[in-house]
Amino acid sequence: MRRSSNSWSYVGMKVSKRDHVSLAEGASKHSCDITVTAPCSSSRVTDDAGRPRPNRSHILEHCEPSRSSRYTANMPVDVDACVTSNVHLSDDYNVVRLDAPKLAVSIQPGQFVMIKPIAGLEPLLRRPFSIFEVLTNRNGVRTGFALLNKRVGIGTELLYSIEVGHRIGCLGPLGVPFTVVAPPHEAWLVAGGVGLAPFLTLAADLRGHGTATTLFYGGRRSADLYYLDAFTQLGVRLVLTTEDGSQGESGLVTAPLERALVASAVSAQPTLYACGPTPMMSAVASLATAHGRPCQVSLEPIMGCGMGGCYSCVVPIRKSGNDPAHLVRACLEGPVFDGQRVVWDRLQHVA
Numbered sequence: 001m002r003r004s005s006n007s008w009s010y011v012g013m014k015v016s017k018r019d020h021v022s023l024a025e026g027a028s029k030h031s032c033d034i035t036v037t038a039p040c041s042s043s044r045v046t047d048d049a050g051r052p053r054p055n056r057s058h059i060l061e062h063c064e065p066s067r068s069s070r071y072t073a074n075m076p077v078d079v080d081a082c083v084t085s086n087v088h089l090s091d092d093y094n095v096v097r098l099d100a101p102k103l104a105v106s107i108q109p110g111q112f113v114m115i116k117p118i119a120g121l122e123p124l125l126r127r128p129f130s131i132f133e134v135l136t137n138r139n140g141v142r143t144g145f146a147l148l149n150k151r152v153g154i155g156t157e158l159l160y161s162i163e164v165g166h167r168i169g170c171l172g173p174l175g176v177p178f179t180v181v182a183p184p185h186e187a188w189l190v191a192g193g194v195g196l197a198p199f200l201t202l203a204a205d206l207r208g209h210g211t212a213t214t215l216f217y218g219g220r221r222s223a224d225l226y227y228l229d230a231f232t233q234l235g236v237r238l239v240l241t242t243e244d245g246s247q248g249e250s251g252l253v254t255a256p257l258e259r260a261l262v263a264s265a266v267s268a269q270p271t272l273y274a275c276g277p278t279p280m281m282s283a284v285a286s287l288a289t290a291h292g293r294p295c296q297v298s299l300e301p302i303m304g305c306g307m308g309g310c311y312s313c314v315v316p317i318r319k320s321g322n323d324p325a326h327l328v329r330a331c332l333e334g335p336v337f338d339g340q341r342v343v344w345d346r347l348q349h350v351a
């Protein structure tokens, strides 16, 4: 391995600084106290018409068969999906729609895909994205999915500027989905910024169950709150906050959430779902514990492979109560976790 100013070389391949960190951190975390409860899944590699094509990933070729896995999702597929639209919501956010029927057919809310916007080596590794929306045709048949993207670096920049007609390598659906509650339970979704991404598919599923749903959604300013109409059309009650007070209540989203928990009737029995910045999710999990409510969080650690092979995604989890924390791979055991099992003060170091 050789290093230059901004990149490293692995057996002749140039690797960006971030991908080097993913690979190197994965290797060092591998020697931590890791409890592995879910072996790697295998994958079919097809083009989007379902025709077999050569497998591009050594990770996929050398997976062990599952023994005692919590990973119960359907078999992921690896497809080159065609971009059918790219709508810029702001200077930072966009929504990309992809034609991918083979992948879309088995998506469950909270799952993610690993995507590679270009075929080249920069970035070398795929990037993880929540499935924002499942797309269907007039007959209700699933045809693809959409991603909500916030550009923060090289991979998300490429996704922001991708053109209609381009193809994106997509591996998925991956990960443990949300557990969807049914009446008499209510669902309270808590989203900060791009943490909105897994909640549109969840809200659609909750509507199918007839579950009363509220979205607590916070952004820095009014212009950062997206897709409000789509949630309203699903019958979701909105509680909005902005840090500058330009829409909804001024301040953080956890303030109205706390008031609602204090005021909620016993009959509401809300289950909390959270996705967003780690401090927000940690605060939501604490509020859930204080009020005796269940809480599912969708964590977003850096992921190198999404398939259990690199250990770049490990997060500290307790099995229960005061058990010691152990590191588990978020791509296999998550990204959705019981918020009360996450060891939040150690997560800051890892993520």
Ligand SMILES: Cc1cc2nc3c(=O)[nH]c(=O)nc-3n(C[C@H](O)[C@H](O)[C@H](O)COP(=O)(O)OP(=O)(O)OC[C@H]3O[C@@H](n4cnc5c(N)ncnc54)[C@H](O)[C@@H]3O)c2cc1C
Residues within 6 Å of the ligand: 018, 019, 112, 123, 127, 128, 129, 130, 131, 147, 148, 149, 150, 151, 152, 153, 154, 155, 156, 157, 194, 197, 198, 299, 300, 301, 302, 303, 335
């Ligand atoms: C399960 C999962 C679902 C996700 N869903 C979405 C989504 O729906 N929409 C979306 O826009 N993003 C999502 N993310 C985050 C997204 O994967 C990262 O923003 C992306 O990998 C950054 O790649 P990049 O090449 O643009 O940035 P890089 O050039 O690799 O890095 C730029 C900066 O972003 C930071 N960064 C990298 N990865 C993450 C991360 N996971 N979280 C926070 N900061 C990071 C780096 O530390 C660095 O400071 C998700 C992450 C996970 C794990």
Ligand code: FES
Residues within 6 Å of the ligand: 302, 303, 304, 305, 306, 307, 308, 309, 310, 311, 312, 313, 314, 329, 330, 331, 332
């Ligand atoms: S083990 Fe590679 S991302 Fe989880």
